[in-house]
Structures are given as structure tokens and as C-alpha cells.
Amino acid sequence: MQSPAQIQQTILRTLWEQDINQRPVLMRILIYLGRMIWGIARKFLDGDFNMRAMSLxxxxxxxxxxxxxxxxxxLRGFGIHNQLEPALLEFLAPLGDRRIEIVSQIVAFVENLRLGVLSTLGMVMLIYTIIAMTHKVESAFNVIWHVSKPRSLARRFADYLSVILVGPVIVFSGVSLSRTVLHSSLVQWLASVEPFGTLLYGVSLLVPYLLICGGFAFLYGFVPNTRVKFSAAILGGVFSGLLWSAASVIFANLVANSSNYSAIYAGFAGAVLFMVWIYIGWLIILVGGQV
Known part of the structure; x- marks a missing residue:
């Protein structure tokens, strides 16, 4: 009987010490899946994913x-700032009714925070906090992609700030435009005619998942300080998007069917669940990067 070390060596030889290009298509797919599962499992066993997710x-x-x-x-400058609260509610949907209180507190604080009256030091600290977060995300991604050299400070500031300023406008404008198109009179008329009605219904269900997958794919393509293949970013985005959707349903059911958190943490239950969901989200993002 082989020892655990011998079994590990056998698995490694099977997965990596062969030219998959000379194998049949089905065998290539199985070997690739085996490599992916082995890499993810190794990261979990080493505690790397858990440590980085908790830090994030x-x-x-x-x-x-x-x-x-x-x-x-x-967003206020473009007149679409009202989309922020629905987006936060959608992101925290697995928390159930507890998300309403959390989002209300965040939105109330944001609305009371007037950037125009902040001191120079306050604005610098505000931007520094965001840049620090994006730098930590980049560091985690660089480790996954085996990149040793991070972005320079000047490039980091320019790249991250441009994404922070332009990204929300593109995302929320796209969401607002899609809602406008789906609720237009022409689309409503087409929805009453089959098979267009069924097709439009399917598209309306598919759009949120496409946006999630696209967002993840953008992260995998932009954040690491290296050139990432388009196909690799798309594959990671689709994998993470599907995993995110499945985790949302599972976590929502757990929250809905568990009363222990409220009994133990009382008024802090919402905050605890909020942190747990963020942790799960970062785990999914890191796992998708490993794909």
C-alpha cells in the first residue's frame, strides 16, 4: 500500500509529467481539471487562500x-447616483432582510459625507484608503499569477484611480441602459409575441450573470501586473460568476433557516453575516484567479 507521500508523487506525475497536447481531447480536459482542482486544494491546505481572504x-x-x-x-455628476443603493442591495442579497439596515447605514453615511468640504488631509486619507485596498488585491493576484514585481507607485495611482472614477459610470450606465431597453414600448410589445417573449425573458435572467462574469473577468485581466490571456480571464470570470451565484443561493438559504446567529450575536448578527459574506466573496475571487 502506498504512503500519502507516494500517492502525492503519483498524482503529480500523472498531472504534470506528460505532454497533454498528444492526448485525446477528453483526456486533456480531465488532466486540466485535475490540475485546477489540485492547485486550488493545495492553496486551501496551505492556508494561503484563507489568510489572504481574511486580510482582504x-x-x-x-x-x-x-x-x-x-x-x-x-455617479451624481452623471445623474445616476440613485443606482448605488439598489446595487449594494443586490450585492448583499444573500443576507436577506439584514441587508436593508446595512445598506441604509452605508448610504446615509455616504450622503452626509460631502467631498467638497473635506480638507486636503481628509481627501488624501480617503484616496489612500482606496489605493491601499486595491494594492492589497493586486498583491494577492500577483501571488496567484507568480508575479514578483508590483506596479510602480505612479502607475498604481493612475490605473486604480481611473478604474475607480470611470468604472462605476460604465457599470451603472450599462445597468440603467439595459433596464431602459427592457422596459421600452418596443421590447414590451415583442415580449407579448412568441417566441420573442420567452427569449426576452431568458435574456433578462441572463443579463445579471453576464455582468457578474464580466466583472470578474475584468478583475483577472486588469489587476495582475502581467499580461493575462483573454481566454484565461474569461474562463476565470465564468467560473467565479457561476460559483458566486451558487454561493449566493446557498448562503441565503443558510441565513433564512438559521436563528442561532441572532440568538448569539443579537444586534451584531447583521455585521457578522456581512463580514462572512465578504470573506466568501474574496475566497471565490481568489479561487477563480487560480483557475
Whole structure:
């Protein structure tokens, strides 16, 4: 009987010490899946994913309000700032009714935070918090992609700030445009005619998942300080998007069917679940990067 070390060596030889290009298509797919599962399992066993996800949770808690404040100010300039609260509610949908209180507090704080009256030091600290979060995300991605050299400070500031300022406008404008198109009179008329009605219904269900997958794919393609293949970014985005959707349903059911959190943590139950969901989200993002 082989020892665990011998079994590990056998698996490694099977997965890596062969030219998959000379194998049949089905065998290539199986070997690739085996490599992916082995890499993810190794990261979990080493504790690398858990450590980085917990670190990113802490950073996210510090930067979520500054990030929302800047996004809100930019969106207000384009007249689409009202989309921020629905987006946060959708992101925290697995928390159930507890998300309403959390989002209300975030939005209330953001609305009361006037960037125009902040001192220079306050604005610098606001931007620094966001840049620090994005730098930590880049560091985690660089480790996954085996990149040793991070972006320079000047490039980091320019790249991250451009994404922070332009990204929300593109995302929320796209969401607003898709809603406008789906509720237009022409689309409503087409919806009453088959098979267009069924097709449009399917498209309306598919759009949120496409946006999620596209967002993840953008992260995998942009954040690492290296050139990422388009196909690799898309594959990671689709994998993470599907995993995110499945985790949302599972976590929502767990929250709905568990009363222990409320009994143990009382008024802090919502905050605890919020942190747990952020942790799960970062785990999914890191796992998708490993794909």
C-alpha cells in the first residue's frame, strides 16, 4: 500500500509529467481539471487562500465607505447616483432582510459625507484608503499569477484611480441602459409575441450573470501586473460568476433557516453575516484567479 507521500508523487506525475497536447481531447480536459482542482486544494491546505481572504475582509471594511463615497459623487455628476443603493442591495442579497439596515447605514453615511468640504488631509486619507485596498488585491493576484514585481507607485495611482472614477459610470450606465431597453414600448410589445417573449425573458435572467462574469473577468485581466490571456480571464470570470451565484443561493438559504446567529450575536448578527459574506466573496475571487 502506498504512503500519502507516494500517492502525492503519483498524482503529480500523472498531472504534470506528460505532454497533454498528444492526448485525446477528453483526456486533456480531465488532466486540466485535475490540475485546477489540485492547485486550488493545495492553496486551501496551505492556508494561503484563507489568510489572504481574511486580510482582504479587513481592508474591505475600511475602504467600503470611502469607495462608495467617491463612486456616489462621480455617479451624481452623471445623474445616476440613485443606482448605488439598489446595487449594494443586490450585492448583499444573500443576507436577506439584514441587508436593508446595512445598506441604509452605508448610504446615509455616504450622503452626509460631502467631498467638497473635506480638507486636503481628509481627501488624501480617503484616496489612500482606496489605493491601499486595491494594492492589497493586486498583491494577492500577483501571488496567484507568480508575479514578483508590483506596479510602480505612479502607475498604481493612475490605473486604480481611473478604474475607480470611470468604472462605476460604465457599470451603472450599462445597468440603467439595459433596464431602459427592457422596459421600452418596443421590447414590451415583442415580449407579448412568441417566441420573442420567452427569449426576452431568458435574456433578462441572463443579463445579471453576464455582468457578474464580466466583472470578474475584468478583475483577472486588469489587476495582475502581467499580461493575462483573454481566454484565461474569461474562463476565470465564468467560473467565479457561476460559483458566486451558487454561493449566493446557498448562503441565503443558510441565513433564512438559521436563528442561532441572532440568538448569539443579537444586534451584531447583521455585521457578522456581512463580514462572512465578504470573506466568501474574496475566497471565490481568489479561487477563480487560480483557475
Amino acid at each position: 475582509v479587513y481592508t474591505t471594511l475600511l475602504s467600503i465607505v470611502p469607495l462608495a463615497a467617491i463612486s456616489f459623487s462621480v
